[in-house]
Each structure stands twice: as C-alpha cells, then as structure tokens.
Amino acid sequence: MNIQIQNVSVEYQRPILENIDLEIEAGEFVSIVGQTGCGKSTLLRLILGEQIPSRGRVLVGGKERTQPDPTCGYVPQKYSLFPDRTVLGNVTFGLNGRGARETALKMIQRTGLKESDAAKYPHQLSGGMQQRVAIAQALVMNPPVLLMDEAFSALDPGTRAGMQRLIKELWEESGTTIVFVTHNTREAAYLGTRVIALANRSIALDVSAPAEEELEHVFL
Ligand SMILES: Nc1ncnc2c1ncn2[C@@H]1O[C@H](COP(=O)(O)OP(=O)(O)O)[C@@H](O)[C@H]1O
Numbered sequence: 426m427n428i429q430i431q432n433v434s435v436e437y438q439r440p441i442l443e444n445i446d447l448e449i450e451a452g453e454f455v456s457i458v459g460q461t462g463c464g465k466s467t468l469l470r471l472i473l474g475e476q477i478p479s480r481g482r483v484l485v486g487g488k489e490r491t492q493p494d495p496t497c498g499y500v501p502q503k504y505s506l507f508p509d510r511t512v513l514g515n516v517t518f519g520l521n522g523r524g525a526r527e528t529a530l531k532m533i534q535r536t537g538l539k540e541s542d543a544a545k546y547p548h549q550l551s552g553g554m555q556q557r558v559a560i561a562q563a564l565v566m567n568p569p570v571l572l573m574d575e576a577f578s579a580l581d582p583g584t585r586a587g588m589q590r591l592i593k594e595l596w597e598e599s600g601t602t603i604v605f606v607t608h609n610t611r612e613a614a615y616l617g618t619r620v621i622a623l624a625n626r627s628i629a630l631d632v633s634a635p636a637e638e639e640l641e642h643v644f645l
C-alpha cells in the first residue's frame with residue numbers, strides 16, 4: 426500500500442512538522458533519519474493514525490488515517506508488550522484461526538528467540554529480547570504497511586545486524602511498505618531503498634536513493 430503525506434503540519438506549543446509532502450510507493454523501504462526532537466516519531470504516529478495532523482492529510486492505500494487499524498503494523502520506540510501474557514501469548518495476540526500458534530512460533534524463532542522462550546513472561550527477558558518479541562508481534566501480522574521507530578536501537582551490535590538482515594528478507598518476501606526511523610545513518614542506507622532526512626526546520630529532504638554499489642561499502 427502506498428502512503429501519501431500531503432501538506433502536513435503538526436503543532437504543539439510550537440510547530441513540529443511544517444508543510445510536509447511525502448509520497449511513498451507501495452513496496453518501498455523508506456528510512457527516516459533526523460536529530461532527536463525533529464518529529465520522526467510524530468510522523469510515524471500520523472501514518473499509524475494514532476495522531477491527527479493540525480493541517481493536511483495522511484492517506485494509506487488512498488484512505489485517510491483516522492485511527493490505528495491492521496493496515497499498519499507498528500514497532501514503537503519503547504517496547505510495549507502485554508506484561509501478563511507469555512511471549513507466545515504476545516505474538517499470537519491478534520492472530521486468529523488455525524495455525525496461529527505455529528506461525529507465531531516460527532516468527533519467534535526467526536527473530537532469534539528460542540522455542541523455550543515462548544512460555545516466558547516479558548519480565549523474564551532482557552530489554553533486547555523484549556524488543557525482538559515486539560518485532561515478532563508486528564511481523565507475524567504481515568501488515569501491508571510496517572512502521573518501525575528506532576526498533577533496533579536497544580539491541581547489541583550482533584543482534585542488530587541479524588535483525589537488519591531479517592527485516593530485509595521479510596520485506597523482500599512480503600512486499601510490505603516499510604517506514605523505518607533510525608538515528609543510525611549507516612543502518613538507514615543499508616536498509617532503505619530511499620533515505621529521508623527530516624531536518625530540524627521540518628523539511629523532508631530526499632537525500633538519497635542508495636545505489637547497489639554504495640550499499641556494498643556500508644559497514645555494519
Ligand atoms: N504529545 C506531545 N505534546 C507536546 N509536545 C510533544 C508531544 N509529542 C512530542 N512532542 C514534542 O514534539 C517534538 C518532536 O517529537 P518526536 O516526534 O518524538 O521527535 P523525534 O522522534 O524525532 O525525536 C519534540 O520536541 C517533543 O518534545
């Protein structure tokens with residue numbers, strides 16, 4: 426599904442985003458970089474439909490966003506698991522029907538957790554492991570649009586590289602449109618088919634469409 430951000434502004438006490446125009450085609454993997462406080466999370470929440478712009482419109486698949494729904498999967502900046510559900514319970518939440526358990530177990534393993542972790546509760550896991558569960562929870566729904574907010578920032582470098590490969594693989598398999606916010610410009614260039622820099626004066630600059638040759642030089 427495509428994403429259209431049309432002349433969008435967001436103000437709290439001061440303007441955060443001003444007249445942002447951005448078109449994301451179906452199946453793109455767009456990385457968004459920018460300094461802390463420039464409005465990256467706000468932009469994701471607008472696409473999610475959790476927040477409504479002060480001015481302008483945000484459309485996903487041609488439909489204006491009014492509230493979160495299953496078209497957009499979301500991995501927030503801070504993990505947000507159900508504390509009273511096991512890992513498996515968290516990942517199967519929202520999955521229906523036969524095969525839900527097997528699908529969830531497969532995804533748990535793909536994110537590098539063990540099958541024996543499935544019965545554990547979030548408080549029994551490290552922060553990095555909890556974040557993998559949150560990622561598995563979003564991925565298992567196979568949403569047409571996936572929004573990730575610094576989702577790998579809490580992971581140690583080895584795990585992070587593994588998750589980067591996984592998300593790329595899943596994106597290639599599924600054709601999901603991904604918007605990936607990160608602080609790490611290397612990560613942005615490695616993952617994205619396009620990198621958008623959100624400048625402090627809230628202008629979305631299309632800084633690059635990284636070429637294959639360039640990507641090979643990205644050190645992880
Ligand atoms: N609910 C809110 N009320 C008031 N100010 C907010 C709110 N949410 C975010 N902000 C402010 O908006 C700015 C952009 O926030 P955010 O989108 O979280 O930036 P980023 O993710 O790029 O660090 C920050 O200055 C932040 O303090």
Ligand SMILES: [Mg+2]
Nearest residue numbers: 465466467502
């Ligand atoms: Mg943020």
